[in-house]
Amino acid sequence: MQSTGGYDLIKDIIFGNNIKYYKYKNFYNVEKIDENTYLANWNYSEQRVILKSFNLENASVNKEEIINELKFHKEVTFHKNMIKLFGITDKSNDQMREYLLIMEYTNGGSLRNYLKENLNNLTFKDRYELAYQLACAVLLLNNKGILHLNLHPGNIYINQNTIKLSNFGLLSRTKRAKSQLESFYYMPYLDPKRYSSNEKDDTYSIGALLLWELSSGQPSLTKDKLYDDNLIKQGYKEQMFLDTPVEYSNLYIDCLNNEPNHRPTMIHVVDRLKVIIANYYETEHEMCSHNMQHLNNIGKKEVELTTQDTNNLNYLIDGLFDIYFEKMNEGNNKDVLKKYVFDYFDHYKINPQEAYHFLSKNQDNSKFICLLGYFNHHGIGTDINKQKAFELNKKAAMLGNDLALFHLYYSYFDGEGCNKNYNIVLRISGKLAEKGYSNGLNSLGYCYCIGVATKINNQKAFDLFQRAADLGNIKAIYNLAVMYHLVEEINDEFKTFELSKKSAERGCTGGIMMLGKCYQLGIGVNVDMQKAFEYYQIAANLGNVIAQERLKEL
Template structure:
């Protein structure tokens, strides 16, 4: 087993608890949840989570000692079992008629709930009572530790849901990760990257009594020794973000854009989402997790959390994130509607010569959103966006040429820009283009007559 300078979580809390802030506690809880998420993502159930086998090395959580399923179901060493009573899913102690309860992922969630309480208190659960059959009965009848004073309400709510007596009422590990991350991000927007092999000791799995893990161990070793997997994930995320950028920069129809994105990457959505939850060290990763939250892809739609993620990535100069910050302010998604801040967000992008920002600035000038109406400015920004390939900007520029808004009327230039938009894929512009061609033909007939 790899050396852990902080020892077990139990020892670490004993030695350092008085110096821990709530940010530190949230960080420990988040790392713990991420580590369990990595296991569940590989179809591994730990079954033995307690503060004695969760290790801390350089303030990083590591999980060790797999295999309680073997010990609980086959061992006669009851002393060990009683020593970890507070962490075991109470369903395991239910009297059954030949069908003993099998510990599962929801059992790990129960243990996580107890560990979250332990992190908040710095104390062993039920430290003042004997770990015996009486405690088993009390826990089975839903007795739990009381929340510690000054613990955030959201944190109490989370661990209470985790240690619910009914497994179906407990959240998934992904939900736990997401909720801890949301609370942690309020005080610290930069979250360290947590790779699966940073949180698991494969030697501990090998030495476990649980022989049924052998096939999964081999898969985990491949993950641990090969750089191809994280590299391929990063490459895939970068490709998705680039695809989204291209679709938005050209300002394709929203429904068409979302359909293209889902059609191209649908088979990987679940895998990508789970990976993103524990990999937030690059702007693209932060943005894409926000994108999933914004549109409810592989998770419930959460505009507020999406905005926080976009804001985080935008502060790292991520163009798409800056664009979505603007959208959130424009429509009041996840944040209070603010036209001025929306305009400022888009203007920053426009000044960097990106079409998606130039189009929005032109639109805001045209519609008088967050800025005084100015048709000449609208024309100028639409023209820049159109020249950079934005399909809707081409149509809007054509319309301004047709109506003489911000420029002189010019039917030929109007036709030119609508035709450009059609030829580059915007079939919605075809109807207006046909009308403009008819208008020009009528004018030509009038000249002849």
């Protein structure tokens, strides 16, 4: 007899959190890899996916933990170093129902297997870049308030030479039992003091796994020490290989400091890896012939980038794309996003003109095509050319770049670089919402809210705004505040104030403006003209047109 508890939870997850459900019959050539993992083809195509089993009937499973984790999976799906979650499926027999996550397939397997097979072909540059990718992925988790706490080479994967991070805790929470061998095998990657739940556990794992194993290609702790639990708990560490660069070994040592408070934060790990990579490129550059360095620059008036500069910019601008996409998906407006871009330039001392020149010369991937479009749209490092921006974003979108799709949404909506086309706006927003982007859900909700190529449907708009808000989208939180204020059927002044305050605290200029309005008109709070003026002023300074008009009226 099947229990209905897991089934009810699955329904809550699917219908309440925009997690897609697919029938198990959509999968074929299903091959069992281990006890809880299957490899399969999807929808009678060549696309391969991983099916990960998890047990919802376990009494220790917390519903909110599962829902929050799946929400997070959807929220970070854009990040290149995160395993993509496509949805959920299930299969059943008379005795039980098995639930499976549908996840991205990685052709390089686990990090452990990848290093075994490719170690001799990996330069230190390759290892640095893998280390940086993993540190960035863990930093993203930490910035979202998530501690991984289970980093080891078995749940870090490689796809086309790119790190893919998986298993944020759901699968380990729903399957506590592990073999004694596996427990000991992965213990070297865990902080010996983790039993006190120190927040620097992930930093320790980064040191043991990312820096040691990527450097040596060998597991942390050799075979003869593998089962000595006391060695691990006493803080035993491997010695670095003699040819390991000093800066790298120093970072390894700092990450494994026995005192958690003395370990670097993840942002410091990322920053130090950036310096290490930059120094590597500089050393590599100095080894080249002086004449060869300048051969192609003789007689040129334009500023040409050196090999070091090019490699540095490749790596830094790739990081800019990821940060910009993350902040855009959170619902930040164009002025705030532009400020993020220039703050990034200032922090890494990037010249906008050099960045634009680099992007112009490196149009071999959709990220750089998309960013070049963004630069043209906003006049970054060049004159504003919105038509060129539109064409570049169109090209990047055709290559599968979802950020470019967002740019096209705004171009078609505002008629910038192209004619307005609300039918395309609705279609694009629907596609982005289907992919689970919080800003895609918010954009589709806005279409239903004001009637963009469709009839106004306040219920659909509200539901979509709520889903996006649950994923942390600050514009959606503001839109909910507006709906509670203007839609008669759900009018609630207290919720208007609370949601306006929430979105304002997270930096939404619309929310800041709305909070000023609440204080001006006494919406859910006592009238306070001084606070109204202050919030209007802040929003106006951030480019909010409504706030600028309100200030004139005060």
